[in-house]
Amino acid sequence: xxxxxxxxxxxxxxxxxxxxxxxxxxxxxxxxxxxxxxxxxxxxxxxxxxxxxxxxxxxxxxxxxxxxxxxxxxxxxxxxxxxx
Numbered sequence: 722x723x724x725x726x727x728x729x730x731x732x733x734x735x736x737x738x739x740x741x742x743x744x745x746x747x748x749x750x751x752x753x754x755x756x757x758x759x760x761x762x763x764x765x766x767x768x769x770x771x772x773x774x775x776x777x778x779x780x781x782x783x784x785x786x787x788x789x790x791x792x793x794x795x796x797x798x799x800x801x802x803x804x805x
Contacts, residue, residue: 732801734785737778738768745796746773748784771798 735750751766770793771786778784778800785801792799 730788732785732787733769733798734783735769737780737782737784740773740776740779742770744773744776746771746778746784746800748786748798769798770796771800772796773800 733748733750735748737746738749739747748769748771749766750769751764753762754765755762769786771784772789772792786798787801788797789799791797
């Protein structure tokens with residue numbers, strides 16, 4: 722019974738807010754939510770620590786990242802390689 726399970730990986734995009742750590746960047750992701758009662762829209766921002774192997778990305782860059790195995794206590798994300 723070798724059933725290949727499809728791995729569901731979450732994917733986000735955001736803006737780099739810090740690149741001061743070695744091989745790690747902090748990315749801010751903004752999402753728009755809606756109040757269920759009053760229907761007002763509001764922004765929620767969350768920061769993620771993302772693995773950047775080559776220290777390629779700097780503050781202000783837009784990046785896409787996906788979920789991966791835990792690399793440290795806080796770091797469970799890695800930057801997608803852009804083929805451009």
